[in-house]
Amino acid sequence: MNKIRNNKKTIISWAFYDWANSAYNLVITSTIFPAYYTAITSDNNNSTVDYVDFLGFKFVNSSLYSYSMAFAFLIIALISPILSSIADTKGNKKSFMKFFTYLGGLACCGLVFFDQNSLTVGIVFFILATLGFWGSLVFYNAYLPEIATIDQQDIVSAKGFTYGYIGSVILQLICFAFVFFPxxxxxxxxxxxxxxxxxxxxxxxxxxxxxxxxxxxxxKQETKNISGNIFTDGFFKLKKVWDHAKHMKYLKRFLFAFFFYSMGVQTVMLVATLFGEQELNLGTEKLIATILILQLVAIPGALGMSYLAKNKFGNVNVLIGVVIIWIGACVGGYFVETEIQFYILAGMIGLVMGGIQSLSKSTYSKFLPQNNTEFSSYFSFYDVTEKVALVFGMFSFGFIGELFGMRNSVVVLASFFIIGLVFLFLLKRAEPKTLKAVA
Known part of the structure; x- marks a missing residue:
């Protein structure tokens, strides 16, 4: 494994998966799909609430979008322990990456059939694409401690996000050409x-x-045979990870912090376009251009946070600063009224959205026992934590939005960040001497 770690070709090939799948994250969850979904489910009357019928139930269109993603995240949270258990036992993380990649990629292709008359088909393919994207990340993330030593994990993680932003922007520009000049x-x-x-x-x-x-x-686990029940082993391994974390205050507090601020981070990124469309009535072209700029700003943001974490302040201090910025962004989102204010807010979020993801992943990786071989179980725990957070985040956003309006949902997101910030400060108090460079 030491020969694999810090190998340039291995790291570049790993980062290229971000290049490949981030197109989904930009086009499907952030720009064209949300705008398209809103357009075909709206009556174009700003004085009315847009409702849709799905499986015999009536939903606000934006809430159905949120509930669909929450459902997909719940499925991933339930099945990833089982899958990671098999991957640890047989050493076939790559096989599962392939399965979820083909599931997600083919589902994206299936969205070509989604129009006003096929809402059910569109939502099903949307859920399958979400399952493919987030399911593949369980195993993609688990490769990080296998391919990079602890001192290189921040920069390698940031490299993955950078490749992702560049690749997704290239495809986004191609798609823009189609949408703007059909x-x-x-x-x-x-x-x-x-x-x-x-x-x-x-x-x-x-x-x-x-x-x-x-x-x-x-x-190296390829030669092992599966023992025990594959449907329960993964959950026992998660319990084992949690039992281990409970005796490591810094790891436990980081996971609590990560859980709460992840509720806000991913939800904001997934619903930003819907917010601009429904609350500010921005046109599709303006929203797509805003998200593109947001992606470009995110590249130096992710690299800059990696640099600050490694050379200046440490991971935890940088995360504290970033979460404070996110709180400010949520508060600003509640009061934003004009197009210019939305652009400023988008730029602010862009600077911190990539950095908090890459830095969270590398911080968690540093906290893990480095002689451990079952990285999939540890990263399964990490991913389950994130997915459960997303279930709560997306569901609460949709539910509060349906009852009280989308702006009040933003206030709820701010409260999640505040709780996460409290745990980050508690994390600093539990900082072990051997991990001074992290905190």
């Missing part, structure tokens, strides 16, 4: 251009994923 490409309208963009995301994702599939190493 007739030039022989397309009927923006709707057809949007559906073509969803298809291209699937092709891009599956195509570039072949690079990590070709070069990422096979784990």
């Amino acid at each position: 007739s030039f490409f022989g397309l009927k309208n923006e709707g057809e251009a949007s559906r073509l963009s969803f298809f291209m995301v699937g092709v891009w994702w599956i195509g570039f994923a072949q690079i990590p599939f070709l070069f990422l190493p096979r784990s």
Whole structure:
């Protein structure tokens, strides 16, 4: 394993998976799909609430979007312990990465059939694409401590996010050309251009994923046989991880902090476009351009936070600063009224959104026992924590929004960040001497 760690070709191939799958994160969850979904489920009357019928029930359209994602995250949280248990036993993380990649990529291709008359089909493919994206990350993240030593994990994690932003922006620009100039490409309208963009995301994702599939190493656990019950072993391993974490105050407090601020981070990123569309009535072109700028700002943000964490302040101090910025962004979101204010808020979020994700992952990786071989179980715990947080975050956003309006949902997100901040301060008090560089 030491020969694998810090190998340049291995690290680049690992980062290319971010290049491959981040197109989903940008096009499907952040820009074109939310705008398209809002357009085909709206009556274009700003004085009314837009409702949709799904499986015999009536929902506010934005709430159905939130509930669909919450459902997908719940499924991932339930099945990832089982999958990571098998991956640890057989050493086949790459096989599971492939399965979820093909599931997500093909589901994105299936969204080409999503229109006003096929809401159920669209939501099902949307859920499957979400399952594919987040399911693959369980095993992608588990590779980090296998391919990088503890002193390199911040920069390697940031490199993955950087590759992801660059790759996703390239495809996004191609999709923009289709959406903004559909007739030039022989397309009927923006709707057809949007559906073509969803298809291209699937092709891009599956195509570039072949690079990590070709070069990422096979784990040394490949020769082991499965013992015990594969449907329960994963949950026993998660309990084992938690039992271990309970005796490590810094790890336990980090996980609590991560749980609460993740409720806010991912939810904000997933609903930002819906917020701009419904609360500020921004057009599709303005929203998409805003998200593109947001992605470009995120690249120096992620690299800058990695630098500050490694060379200046340590991971925990940087995370504290970033969470404070997120709290300010949520408060600002409640009061934002103009287009300019929205752009300023988007730029602020862009600077910190990539950094908090990459830094959280590398901080957690540093806290793990470095001689451990079952990294999938530890990162399964990390991913389950994040997915359960997302279930609460997306559900609460949709539920509060349905009852009291979307702006009040933003206030709830701010409260999640505040709780996470408290645990980060408690984490500093539990800082072990051997991890001074982290905190």
